[in-house]
Amino acid sequence: xxxxxxxxxxxxxxxxxxxxxxxxxxxxxxxxxxxxxxxxxxxxxxxxxxxxxxxxxxxxxxxxxxxxxxxxxxxxxxxxxxxxxxxxxxxxxxxxxxxxxxxxxxxxxxxxxxxxxxxxxxxxxxxxxxxxxxxxxxxxxxxxxxxxxxxxxxxxxxxxxxxxxxxxxxxxxxxxxxxxxxxxxxxxxxxxxxxxxxxxxxxxxxxxxxxxxxxxxxxxxxxxxxxxxxxxxxxxxxxxxxxxxxxxxxxxxxxxxxxxxxxxxxxxxxxxxxxxxxxxxxxxxxxxxxxxxxxxxxxxxxxxxxxxxxxxxxxxxxxxxxxxxxxxxxxxxxxxxxxx
Amino acid sequence: xxxxxxxxxxxxxxxxxxxxxxxxxxxxxxxxxxxxxxxxxxxxxxxxxxxxxxxxxxxxxxxxxxxxxxxxxxxxxxxxxxxxxxxxxxxxxxxxxxxxxxxxxxxxxxxxxxxxxxxxxxxxxxxxxxxxxxxxxxxxxxxxxxxxxxxxxxxxxxxxxxxxxxxxxxxxxxxxxxxxxxxxxxxxxxxxxxxxxxxxxxxxxxxxxxxxxxxxxxxxxxxxxxxxxxxxxxxxxxxxxxxxxxxxxxxxxxxxxxxxxxxxxxxxxxxxxxxxxxxxxxxxxxxxxxxxxxxxxxxxxxxxxxxxxxxxxxxxxxxxxxxxxxxxxxxxxxxxxxxxxxxxxxxxxxxxxxxxxxxxxxxxxxxxxxxxxxxxxxxxxxxxxxxxxxxxxxxxxxxxxxxxxxxxxxxxxxxxx
Numbered sequence: 216x217x218x219x220x221x222x223x224x225x226x227x228x229x230x231x232x233x234x235x236x237x238x239x240x241x242x243x244x245x246x247x248x249x250x251x252x253x254x255x256x257x258x259x260x261x262x263x264x265x266x267x268x269x270x271x272x273x274x275x276x277x278x279x280x281x282x283x284x285x286x287x288x289x290x291x292x293x294x295x296x297x298x299x300x301x302x303x304x305x306x307x308x309x310x311x312x313x314x315x316x317x318x319x320x321x322x323x324x325x326x327x328x329x330x331x332x333x334x335x336x337x338x339x340x341x342x343x344x345x346x347x348x349x350x351x352x353x354x355x356x357x358x359x360x361x362x363x364x365x366x367x368x369x370x371x372x373x374x375x376x377x378x379x380x381x382x383x384x385x386x387x388x389x390x391x392x393x394x395x396x397x398x399x400x401x402x403x404x405x406x407x408x409x410x411x412x413x414x415x416x417x418x419x420x421x422x423x424x425x426x427x428x429x430x431x432x433x434x435x436x437x438x439x440x441x442x443x444x445x446x447x448x449x450x451x452x453x454x455x456x457x458x459x460x461x462x463x464x465x466x467x468x469x470x471x472x473x474x475x476x477x478x479x480x481x482x483x484x485x486x487x488x489x490x491x492x493x494x495x496x497x498x499x500x501x502x503x504x505x506x507x508x509x510x511x512x513x514x515x516x517x518x519x520x521x522x523x524x525x526x527x528x529x530x531x532x533x534x535x536x537x538x539x540x541x542x543x544x545x546x547x548x549x550x551x552x553x554x555x
Numbered sequence: 556x557x558x559x560x561x562x563x564x565x566x567x568x569x570x571x572x573x574x575x576x577x578x579x580x581x582x583x584x585x586x587x588x589x590x591x592x593x594x595x596x597x598x599x600x601x602x603x604x605x606x607x608x609x610x611x612x613x614x615x616x617x618x619x620x621x622x623x624x625x626x627x628x629x630x631x632x633x634x635x636x637x638x639x640x641x642x643x644x645x646x647x648x649x650x651x652x653x654x655x656x657x658x659x660x661x662x663x664x665x666x667x668x669x670x671x672x673x674x675x676x677x678x679x680x681x682x683x684x685x686x687x688x689x690x691x692x693x694x695x696x697x698x699x700x701x702x703x704x705x706x707x708x709x710x711x712x713x714x715x716x717x718x719x720x721x722x723x724x725x726x727x728x729x730x731x732x733x734x735x736x737x738x739x740x741x742x743x744x745x746x747x748x749x750x751x752x753x754x755x756x757x758x759x760x761x762x763x764x765x766x767x768x769x770x771x772x773x774x775x776x777x778x779x780x781x782x783x784x785x786x787x788x789x790x791x792x793x794x795x796x797x798x799x800x801x802x803x804x805x806x807x808x809x810x811x812x813x814x815x816x817x818x819x820x821x822x823x824x825x826x827x828x829x830x831x832x833x834x835x836x837x838x839x840x841x842x843x844x845x846x847x848x849x850x851x852x853x854x855x856x857x858x859x860x861x862x863x864x865x866x867x868x869x870x871x872x873x874x875x876x877x878x879x880x881x882x883x884x885x886x887x888x889x890x891x892x893x894x895x896x897x898x899x900x901x902x903x904x905x906x907x908x909x910x911x912x913x914x915x916x917x918x919x920x921x922x923x924x925x926x927x928x929x930x931x932x933x934x935x936x937x938x939x940x941x942x943x944x945x946x947x948x949x950x951x952x953x954x955x956x957x958x959x960x961x962x963x964x965x966x967x968x969x970x971x972x
Binding site for chain 2: 263265266286288291357359378379381502504505506520521523
């Protein structure tokens with residue numbers, strides 16, 4: 216009896232392994248192995264123009280060049296972090312709030328043509344990001360549709376969206392008469408950039424990319440919110456209505472708390488995705504004007520394929536990896552999905 | 556160890572071993588790269604791989620025809636591979652240790668590839684080596700060796716809208732002063748005098764004309780902090796400041812040629828490729844090209860060129876160089892360049908080419924005083940900094956001293972000193 220159970224158990228385990236084998240091989244070959252190899256390369260001086268076995272070990276030199284040694288490598292990386300930080304700061308809240316709002320709207324029982332709206336809102340998400348980027352280049356031209364729309368509202372000249380390196384905060388300060396950096400900001404440096412540069416705010420071109428990214432992702436996020444909303448039992452909503460809660464109260468005290476796990480998920484996915492922005496930068500600005508749309512993910516490409524420095528490129532990738540993990544953990548503390 | 560344990564331990568181990576074996580076979584960890592170029596076994600007909608970047612549909616077709624001619628007259632057979640995203644594809648092939656036998660190399664990329672040991676020197680293996688323009692041959696000479704014969708080249712010139720100049724009563728400018736005056740007189744309403752890309756491969760020509768350069772000729776020392784470079788940057792920034800010059804971005808165009816073709820600017824600074832672009836997109840514009848205006852220290856321009864290089868570990872170096880010799884041979888080169896605005900890299904073909912393209916003489920004249928667009932390996936970061944600085948100068952939020960000191964600092968980290 217005992218022996219039989221073991222035999223059964225082991226053959227079951229064997230069959231189990233057999234079934235997961237294709238996925239394990241696939242993941243191992245195309246995910247874990249390249250990751251391990253990239254990690255190995257980040258400690259080497261590899262140009263990417265020879266087989267990697269011919270590279271030499273350089274210890275932490277690639278990481279030092281990015282974080283400690285003064286130089287273009289470090290200041291470019293710092294610029295990338297700065298730009299991407301403003302990008303995340305703008306895109307994550309915007310896409311979350313708009314997607315949530317849209318989900319609530321298309322979830323209304325009385326709304327007509329729900330199917331149409333759901334499809335329409337989801338459409339940008341299934342369109343190629345390069346194709347969308349090219350369309351946006353036309354929209355954001357100085358004589359393009361966006362400017363034609365907002366021009367009557369603006370006191371200034373038409374905005375040159377795609378070729379304007381001025382930061383938002385710098386622009387606002389200029390309005391109140393601050394054109395030069397105060398000495399304190401000018402002379403305090405972090406990662407090779409002075410605080411004045413850190414505090415520039417996103418450039419106009421980065422703004423255009425942020426709008427584009429928000430527009431393309433809200434569809435997917437709306438779908439996730441919609442699934443969450445439909446997971447809330449109608450009885451709960453009805454019970455609170457019977458108890459005399461108004462529509463606003465029901466949203467605030469019933470819907471919102473029950474959506475917390477979904478919200479956490481959307482924020483996490485958003486945070487990870489926005490720290491990896493690449494294709495829009497590649498298609499629209501290639502890091503310009505004046506490096507204001509460089510992002511770490513774009514720097515990986517730039518260092519690796521244009522600068523012939525795969526070591527630095529992979530090191531950027533791993534610093535970005537650690538950064539994303541840390542930020543996600545911090546966010547988990549702030550928006551705890553368990554504490555509803 | 557129970558059977559159950561055995562399964563859970565052994566299966567993953569086998570998997571790992573499998574993965575290791577798989578990667579040992581094909582992911583580029585193999586050690587034979589670079590050493591296979593001895594070529595003793597190179598006998599008999601060879602099958603050669605030729606990888607090139609696409610230069611446009613018509614150009615690609617012409618190259619296919621040339622390769623077919625080679626196939627017919629030679630025992631060797633050639634597989635031509637025209638790839639988009641050329642640099643990335645080439646880099647992946649090199650990293651895998653299995654590059655094509657013959658491939659395109661730009662002068663900008665040459666130092667990186669030589670330092671990586673990816674190429675075989677072409678010195679002494681090309682017929683009529685001294686026939687190439689010295690400035691082009693020099694662009695493919697690195698560490699005192701000639702690495703790859705240039706297939707053709709383009710230079711920068713000044714293109715002007717003939718009708719606009721006539722209307723304003725302006726002659727094509729030949730000096731900096733004349734250019735500044737012409738740009739001012741041609742700036743009318745929404746139209747600017749000159750559209751110029753905010754990047755080193757355009758602004759650099761003005762540095763040469765002022766007698767300066769970003770580095771010395773050997774790329775061993777930064778020379779950007781010189782009065783000559785300041786003069787050049789000041790000159791161009793002033794034209795932008797006054798609104799007589801603009802970037803393509805300010806004119807809502809993808810590249811300067813487009814703004815020029817759309818009539819948003821009366822002059823631009825581009826190369827031979829303008830011919831094809833204007834014929835295709837703006838056939839009705841009446842335009843002409845002339846040499847770049849001379850600066851305080853005379854004339855200066857850029858030459859952009861591409862060469863055929865043989866891989867260090869080409870399986871059959873002899874056959875590879877045979878193919879290269881055919882491709883850059885006088886007959887083939889003339890056949891190819893005659894159809895297109897690009898110029899033959901051999902001086903002996905200049906007259907024949909001019910007969911076919913009499914209007915493009917100013918581009919050809921540039922060959923005499925052209926500088927290569929080239930730097931030391933690893934210089935890309937410094938070049939990016941310079942380009943960002945030039946964007947700032949054109950945009951009016953940086954000053955020349957700032958740009959020069961940033962570039963000097965960035966470059967010194969690469970070159971030392």
